[in-house]
Amino acid sequence: MAARDALLKVANVNPASVRTHTDRALYSSVGIFILLYGVYAIVGAASFVDASSNYSHPWWQWLVGPPVAAAVIAYDRAVVGRVAVNYERLDSTDPHHLLRRRTFGLYAGRMLLALLFAVVITEPLMLARYKGEVDAYLGTVHNRQLAQLEHDGAIATFQRQIDALRAQDGADDAAVADLHKLAADKRKESASTYDQALADSRANGVTQRAGCPSGGYCDTLVQQSRSLMDEATRLDGEAAALRSSQEHGRQARTAQVADLMGQIAEQRSANRTSVEAGAGFGARTTAMWHLVTSDFWGFGFFYLGVAALLVCLDCAAVWLKLVSYGNGYERTEAREARRRELSATKRHEQELRMAQSARELAGDGLETVVAERRLMDAAVAKATERLMAELEDQTRLVR
Structure with missing residues (x-):
């Protein structure tokens, strides 16, 4: 069972709330896409570092990818595992009140991040894929530049x-x-x-x-x-x-x-x-685009196809989350969350009522004590007055 739930934990969902085969298949697929994206991010970041160092193959290029992959995977897990619970009308039994409306800002940010990664990471991978052709074109360009320098x-x-x-x-x-x-x-x-x-x-x-x-x-x-x-x-x-x-x-x-x-x-x-x-990243990118535009069916078609495939891999997990809004897992999580919130709310209301009653009882007791104290002070004052009068009468008789 632990092995079956491993992909669900990668997708950041609660295995106890995944009760249907459809939801299990959905979130298992999300977990697989997240793992594939981790590999893609590690290799892509290493290729980017290698391209940035003019293809000197530094040994530390493989140390950059894991933190980048971990950061983006954490973002994906936060998006996939998030359930937009509606905490209004907690006592309602209408299923439409379980979830809030989708917040597209979160998904838009992830799509923007995917496009940035497509530019920063996918391009070095494509340059590595077409390295021979790019080197041949750059050789022609360099020879032409050298001839121009010889002449001018x-x-x-x-x-x-x-x-x-x-x-x-x-x-x-x-x-x-x-x-x-x-x-x-x-x-x-x-x-x-x-x-x-x-x-x-x-x-x-x-x-x-x-x-x-x-x-x-x-x-x-x-x-x-x-x-x-x-x-x-x-x-x-x-x-x-x-x-x-x-x-x-x-x-x-x-x-x-x-x-x-x-x-x-x-x-x-x-x-x-x-x-x-x-012959660095910029020159190789220029050469790549020249090859794409000059021979679209030889380079451009496959270049754009592979790039689109990698972008889809980048967005697959979040896209599955977006199109599966309101599935059984989300409703189960929403019911449990609303139940806990309703219980906590009722308990809080009970505590507030008990506190109010205690304050009222305390207030009545205080008024009683104050009244008794006033009566006691009046009796003491009366007794003191009578004692002083008797003392004055005795003094007068003695004289």
Whole structure:
């Protein structure tokens, strides 16, 4: 019997007043819903704490749920176990006078509490349910944010500075390369001129004469080839000198580029940390609602369905109490309460009458005592007067 009454005690009802199978089934169901809500509140509060700590899974997250569940369960038990007894017209036998009209303020407060819990507790549970999808969407958002920061933030400024420094290196390299190219062209021209001189010396050239006499056309070509070769050597020397003069600037720019690359790496790390920090409860809720609105039948339908189911679980116990107003249990409790109140009222009335009679008897006795005291005082006064008169007569005779 104790096991059968356990759920009734959880529902905060008097097992002695539950006399029908219907009422027992009703309040046993209420007890089951209250226990289920306790589990739901504990898990939901732990999920909320976990979400608030950016999913760091603190060990104390399971310590928050039991007090919260106990508080709400106490409220539910107070609502379910309350019987609105009508204490007016206690001597009436009309069943309609047993209970007062329902007070909806109590139920409205519980419904408001259920909605608050639905927002605070149900949302973390739903985020845990769709964690994979939310993480995937947040990854896309974070990559887009990082790309935007790369394009518009400090990294873009640093990159432009690096590009300018590298452009200066390129300009210096181009100047040196131009000198080397000019020198190469001079050598090529010198080789071509020397080939012409050789051809002319073999009687295959312009003069059609063999040999290369001094002052002749062949000799002129040889001198021109040597001049071009000397000029090429001079250009290579100028290129080497230019390269040497650029070395200090190159080293400075290399140091600046290395420093800017370090700043870019630091900025990227800071950007990633900042962007990835936007993965807490608010960001995940935003991601969840984006998934719900963008793919209602894939996410929204089940999201709203599960949320509605949890809200119904939250309100089930109070709802059963609300719709079962005036059942056999409540009428039995009301009759017993009205009987006790009527008995106490009658007893109080009897005590008041006895007290009134006692006061009346006490008042009559007091009046009698006062009258007797007055008579006694009058007799004493009369006797005293006669005694004084006799004493005066005796004194007069003696004289």
